[in-house]
Amino acid sequence: MNKNTLVDVKNLSVHFPVHGGVFSKRVATVKAVDGINFSIDRKQIVGMVGESGCGKTTVGRAMINILRHVAPDVEIGGSIEYHFGDEVVDFAKLSSSEVRKYRSRVQMIFQDPYASLNPRMTVAQIISEPLQLHTNMTNKEQTERVGWLLDKVGLQPEQARRYPHEFSGGQRQRVGIARALATNPDLIICDEPVSALDVSIQAQVINLMMDLQDEFDVSYLFIAHDLSVVEHISDKIAVMYLGDMAEYGNAQDVYHQPRHPYSKALLSAVPLPDPSRKDRKRIVLEGDVPTPLNKPSGCAFRTRCPIAQPSCAESKPEFKEQAKDHFVACPLVE
Amino acid sequence: MSEQQEISLSILKKRWLKFKTLKRGYYSFVLLAILYVLSWFLPLLVNNRALVLSYEGEMYFPVISGYYAGSEFEQDVPGEAIYRELQAAWESEGSDNWIIMPVYPYSPYEDITVAGNKMYDPPSNTHWLGTDNTGRDVFARLCYAFNISISFALVLTVLNYFIGVLIGGSMGYFGGKFDLFFQRIIEIWSSLPMLFVIIIISSIIRPSFFLLIFIYTIVNWIGMTYLMRAEFYREKSKDYVAAALSMGQTNFKVMFKHILPNAMVPIITFFPFAVVGGISALVSLDYLGFGMPPPTPSWGQMLDVGLQNITKAWMVFAPISALFSTLIMVVFIGEAVREAFDPKVYSRLR
Numbered sequence: 262m263n264k265n266t267l268v269d270v271k272n273l274s275v276h277f278p279v280h281g282g283v284f285s286k287r288v289a290t291v292k293a294v295d296g297i298n299f300s301i302d303r304k305q306i307v308g309m310v311g312e313s314g315c316g317k318t319t320v321g322r323a324m325i326n327i328l329r330h331v332a333p334d335v336e337i338g339g340s341i342e343y344h345f346g347d348e349v350v351d352f353a354k355l356s357s358s359e360v361r362k363y364r365s366r367v368q369m370i371f372q373d374p375y376a377s378l379n380p381r382m383t384v385a386q387i388i389s390e391p392l393q394l395h396t397n398m399t400n401k402e403q404t405e406r407v408g409w410l411l412d413k414v415g416l417q418p419e420q421a422r423r424y425p426h427e428f429s430g431g432q433r434q435r436v437g438i439a440r441a442l443a444t445n446p447d448l449i450i451c452d453e454p455v456s457a458l459d460v461s462i463q464a465q466v467i468n469l470m471m472d473l474q475d476e477f478d479v480s481y482l483f484i485a486h487d488l489s490v491v492e493h494i495s496d497k498i499a500v501m502y503l504g505d506m507a508e509y510g511n512a513q514d515v516y517h518q519p520r521h522p523y524s525k526a527l528l529s530a531v532p533l534p535d536p537s538r539k540d541r542k543r544i545v546l547e548g549d550v551p552t553p554l555n556k557p558s559g560c561a562f563r564t565r566c567p568i569a570q571p572s573c574a575e576s577k578p579e580f581k582e583q584a585k586d587h588f589v590a591c592p593l594v595e
Numbered sequence: 596m597s598e599q600q601e602i603s604l605s606i607l608k609k610r611w612l613k614f615k616t617l618k619r620g621y622y623s624f625v626l627l628a629i630l631y632v633l634s635w636f637l638p639l640l641v642n643n644r645a646l647v648l649s650y651e652g653e654m655y656f657p658v659i660s661g662y663y664a665g666s667e668f669e670q671d672v673p674g675e676a677i678y679r680e681l682q683a684a685w686e687s688e689g690s691d692n693w694i695i696m697p698v699y700p701y702s703p704y705e706d707i708t709v710a711g712n713k714m715y716d717p718p719s720n721t722h723w724l725g726t727d728n729t730g731r732d733v734f735a736r737l738c739y740a741f742n743i744s745i746s747f748a749l750v751l752t753v754l755n756y757f758i759g760v761l762i763g764g765s766m767g768y769f770g771g772k773f774d775l776f777f778q779r780i781i782e783i784w785s786s787l788p789m790l791f792v793i794i795i796i797s798s799i800i801r802p803s804f805f806l807l808i809f810i811y812t813i814v815n816w817i818g819m820t821y822l823m824r825a826e827f828y829r830e831k832s833k834d835y836v837a838a839a840l841s842m843g844q845t846n847f848k849v850m851f852k853h854i855l856p857n858a859m860v861p862i863i864t865f866f867p868f869a870v871v872g873g874i875s876a877l878v879s880l881d882y883l884g885f886g887m888p889p890p891t892p893s894w895g896q897m898l899d900v901g902l903q904n905i906t907k908a909w910m911v912f913a914p915i916s917a918l919f920s921t922l923i924m925v926v927f928i929g930e931a932v933r934e935a936f937d938p939k940v941y942s943r944l945r
Contacts, residue, residue: 364843377834381856
């Protein structure tokens with residue numbers, strides 16, 4: 262924790278109650294996120310990886326406080342402290358009306374560029390909506406800003422009058438990026454922004470996002486399941502498994518010297534376009550990911566872990582700083 | 596630049612263009628729209644009061660200013676002046692006084708028996724569709740009833756949809772206890788036998804245009820809530836709603852600026868059929884005698900009187916064919932709207 266910290270996530274947990282039976286009693290809890298800690302500095306890109314269903318997206322949505330919209334009974338524990346200037350705001354505690362005035366500081370880029378743009382609005386209307394909400398710009402200023410933003414993301418300002426269905430997937434994602442940048446936010450949560458795109462377009466969009474990060478001095482929380490993408494873009498990498506954070510550290514450390522057995526297995530699955538490294542050992546995990554409805558006791562990963570010990574079932578492993586800035590949730594590899 | 600604008604049509608505009616290519620529905624729509632607009636000017640077109648009257652150098656406008664006693668124009672009749680006879684008299688005298696009458700100089704309320712016994716007059720040049728049991732002109736009544744029927748159906752449908760969208764949309768959008776509560780209310784409400792409720796209410800209170808709309812709205816708003824609830828429920832989980840919320844849009848704006856335009860399909864496609872339902876509802880209530888109070892012109896009442904005098908064919912034929920052609924035109928519109936909203940192309944309906 263230093264004065265450059267933008268957001269400090271402490272012990273964040275997101276639980277969805279499951280109701281069943283005649284009287285809709287609470288029968289179980291989906292522990293989508295179960296006590297994670299990390300922080301994002303200003304102008305930093307944090308990559309977050311993990312299998313599908315491990316809670317990456319839930320973390321992202323918790324951080325912009327829109328979980329209650331779809332699941333009103335969600336239980337959010339811990340804190341998500343944003344440092345906006347001198348103000349410290351905890352998004353985990355605020356109600357959706359209290360959080361409204363900070364909305365311009367944290368924005369989101371969505372995974373599916375086809376669903377995240379309202380099909381009944383033109384691009385100009387889509388991008389100028391945050392401007393209407395958070396600035397006092399006149400219509401003319403808004404139009405200028407929209408044109409400028411479109412130019413920044415590599416579209417023509419004349420395309421502002423078009424509807425989303427007239428664009429390709431990559432172009433739509435650029436519109437989504439322009440919308441997120443419109444209010445000069447401090448943090449943009451990118452929820453798998455490129456996984457719905459062609460590989461050739463992915464590279465363009467990622468390079469665009471990196472350029473824009475430099476220009477707008479914004480931080481990214483870059484959620485993805487593609488490790489090579491994350492390694493390319495991130496300053497820090499967080500590896501998640503079943504609602505827990507397995508490893509968190511500088512990108513180079515995590516990518517090249519992973520410590521947690523899950524990170525090792527995950528990284529060994531990254532395809533390398535290098536035939537000379539054909540002999541690389543591939544760690545294949547046994548079995549399936551357990552359900553977050555009924556997580557294993559102790560370490561959640563122990564059911565599939567190649568180095569599991571009987572002691573792993575006893576208590577949840579401590580998320581410990583094993584090397585400088587390198588947190589690992591596994592005492593066996595210390 | 597202009598070429599680009601041509602490409603960038605909203606989905607609704609595209610559908611409107613497609614609707615225009617479906618000739619049967621489009622022409623029905625145009626014809627009905629023209630007739631309905633005209634029907635608002637019926638007092639100027641079908642009326643027994645003169646449009647303009649010049650009597651001894653002074654101008655009168657009875658259509659606008661209303662009642663003038665016959666004695667004012669030296670006409671020897673009790674009560675209001677009979678302008679048709681005045682016109683005929685002045686013309687035969689060749690006097691300086693003149694009258695401009697509406698195109699069809701009979702009123703739906705006018706009892707023509709006063710001017711000679713004209714009950715059950717068959718269709719003729721003066722009375723295009725004959726007269727009815729009390730000597731009122733059938734064509735005049737038919738025209739005024741058209742305006743009342745369509746207005747009733749339109750106001751009823753718009754009101755129903757407004758309430759249905761508001762409640763159904765909120766149910767889908769907010770979900771949870773609100774949804775549960777209203778769903779139960781709707782279930783109870785919709786299980787009441789509504790026709791009897793309406794008959795009981797209108798046999799106690801003397802019904803009027805707005806009271807009937809009110810009663811029917813209480814019954815009919817439920818239909819739209821089901822559809823809107825489902826639409827809002829589906830749309831609210833889409834990412835564009837999350838995007839709108841994450842930029843700080845209020846729930847109200849999200850519901851009506853973002854979701855509603857994407858949930859318009861059932862509203863627009865059901866609208867013509869709801870209008871058909873509204874027209875038939877008023878006709879059946881009037882037919883049963885629980886609708887508009889007499890002497891309001893209405894197709895249902897005309898049908899009722901016609902059936903009592905089944906040998907006078909024009910009295911049955913007129914309201915039935917008017918009802919039939921109006922309903923079938925609205926159905927053609929509905930069919931074309933449905934077709935215009937269909938992403939697949941069928942050639943059968945063109």
